[in-house]
Amino acid sequence: MLLYNTLLGKKEEFLPLREDHVRLYVCGITAYDYCHIGHARSAVVFDVLVRYLRFRGWKVTFVRNFTDIDDKIIKRAAAEGLSAAEVAEKYIAAFYEDMDALGILRADQEPRATDHIPGMIRLTEKLIEKGYAYATPRGDVYFRVRAFAEYGRLSGRNIEELRSGARVEPGEHKEDPLDFALWKAAKPNEPFWPSPWGSGRPGWHLECSVMSEDLLGLPLDIHGGGQDLAFPHHENEMAQSMAATDGEFARFWVHNGFVQVNAEKMSKSLGNFVTIRDILANFLPEVLRFFLLTKHYRSPLDFSFDSMEEAEKALQRIYQTTALLREHGARTKWSDAVLLHELEAELKDLERDWTKAMEDDLNTAGALGHVFSMVRLANRMLEDKGWRKSVASKTLGVKILENLQCWGQALGLFLDDPQAWLTKLKDIRIRRRGLDKGQVEGLLAAREDARRVKDFQRADTLRQVLTDMGVEVRDTPAGQVWDVA
Numbered sequence: 001m002l003l004y005n006t007l008l009g010k011k012e013e014f015l016p017l018r019e020d021h022v023r024l025y026v027c028g029i030t031a032y033d034y035c036h037i038g039h040a041r042s043a044v045v046f047d048v049l050v051r052y053l054r055f056r057g058w059k060v061t062f063v064r065n066f067t068d069i070d071d072k073i074i075k076r077a078a079a080e081g082l083s084a085a086e087v088a089e090k091y092i093a094a095f096y097e098d099m100d101a102l103g104i105l106r107a108d109q110e111p112r113a114t115d116h117i118p119g120m121i122r123l124t125e126k127l128i129e130k131g132y133a134y135a136t137p138r139g140d141v142y143f144r145v146r147a148f149a150e151y152g153r154l155s156g157r158n159i160e161e162l163r164s165g166a167r168v169e170p171g172e173h174k175e176d177p178l179d180f181a182l183w184k185a186a187k188p189n190e191p192f193w194p195s196p197w198g199s200g201r202p203g204w205h206l207e208c209s210v211m212s213e214d215l216l217g218l219p220l221d222i223h224g225g226g227q228d229l230a231f232p233h234h235e236n237e238m239a240q241s242m243a244a245t246d247g248e249f250a251r252f253w254v255h256n257g258f259v260q261v262n263a264e265k266m267s268k269s270l271g272n273f274v275t276i277r278d279i280l281a282n283f284l285p286e287v288l289r290f291f292l293l294t295k296h297y298r299s300p301l302d303f304s305f306d307s308m309e310e311a312e313k314a315l316q317r318i319y320q321t322t323a324l325l326r327e328h329g330a331r332t333k334w335s336d337a338v339l340l341h342e343l344e345a346e347l348k349d350l351e352r353d354w355t356k357a358m359e360d361d362l363n364t365a366g367a368l369g370h371v372f373s374m375v376r377l378a379n380r381m382l383e384d385k386g387w388r389k390s391v392a393s394k395t396l397g398v399k400i401l402e403n404l405q406c407w408g409q410a411l412g413l414f415l416d417d418p419q420a421w422l423t424k425l426k427d428i429r430i431r432r433r434g435l436d437k438g439q440v441e442g443l444l445a446a447r448e449d450a451r452r453v454k455d456f457q458r459a460d461t462l463r464q465v466l467t468d469m470g471v472e473v474r475d476t477p478a479g480q481v482w483d484v485a
């Protein structure tokens with residue numbers, strides 16, 4: 001499998017260091033607010049990576065941390081009148097709600113920074129001993145960036161340029177403006193832990209170096225996170241760990257791209273800040289997951305509610321086809337099954353292409369394209385009356401359903417019961433349009449009654465009322481079917 005390695009700036013064949021066992025670390029959230037669309041993208045990308053690595057037969061140990069002590073958490077605690085620990089608890093619980101909805105598998109280990117303070121103190125001591133760090137009179141400890149020759153390698157930064165843009169804040173006692181905090185002396189009314197340098201708390205970058213080494217051992221096979229973390233967070237993690245161990249930190253660095261909202265950078269000041277909750281109020285979680293996978297994970301992704309509606313229609317087509325295939329399978333009788341060569345060959349090509357896309361740096365966009373080709377093939381078969389009745393088409397249908405299940409496991413998609421999913425979709429569309437479900441159902445029932453007594457004029461009037469509301473009704477031999485636009 002090929003994976004793009006930020007460290008080398010190119011795709012490389014990925015193989016785990018230890019046979020068949022992939023050790024993966026991904027930076028988790030700082031728990032001080034609800035997760036936004038950027039968090040959703042990173043979570044979905046690495047969830048698919050884990051699922052796919054397992055799908056291909058490797059054992060994966062996946063560690064994703066929670067930063068539960070940080071300046072932002074302390075600030076939020078003051079604003080909400082809670083303790084820092086209560087803030088972290090609240091937003092970790094919210095994280096699980098959002099991520100469970102999106103079908104994100106739990107990591108094998110989900111350490112919290114505050115459970116690893118002794119290890120962080122030990123690593124800091126080691127860096128001081130080796131001349132890579134120094135304590136200041138105030139009780140802060142800084143990493144000495146100029147002592148680490150490879151600084152800037154991961155993010156491709158020029159150290160002199162960085163230095164010219166950096167400032168030392170008053171009272172910091174840094175030797176060099178680029179030096180970063182390993183340990184921060186406690187300010188009044190802040191949570192603190194005792195240390196050889198006085199009461200304080202760990203710096204953010206230090207946490208990941210310690211937790212990843214403690215739980216997975218170095219070097220990691222893959223270290224992942226959003227592109228925004230590459231500098232300074234990952235650069236600093238790498239500097240700390242390599243300086244302390246004189247060895248490699250992570251063999252592959254995998255970064256997912258940015259998310260924009262309506263073609264602008266997302267920010268609270270622009271008023272285009274979108275949380276996962278905002279989206280799930282109006283869309284099924286799987287639609288968001290699907291939307292996020294329609295772009296290659298390294299490409300920038302532009303979020304808009306319009307593109308979510310497009311994604312919703314696309315996913316609906318897949319579930320509609322799945323529902324038809326299941327129904328078709330139930331109706332046709334079994335006998336000696338022979339696939340027609342032509343369609344069988346087409347399907348074989350699609351299976352090969354799907355794998356090829358996933359093996360090429362986890363190209364989910366390409367893989368989803370092949371899913372749609374397969375869905376089109378299914379519909380070609382279902383729309384042809386001669387075919388629909390044949391045993392061969394049933395066998396082909398079963399094979400397509402199996403592929404959707406199998407690929408769906410790797411992508412975390414298409415796993416719902418199709419009828420149940422389509423019903424949920426109608427419900428959420430009714431809600432999004434601000435319609436009253438009871439009223440819609442009442443009108444539909446009244447129209448069915450009118451048709452039963454052959455009052456077609458009334459049936460047409462009721463259809464028009466429904467159409468004006470955005471509810472489309474079609475009459476089929478099996479009765480009326482409806483959908484919300």
Ligand SMILES: [Zn+2]
Pocket residue numbers: 026027028208233237
């Ligand atoms: Zn990290």
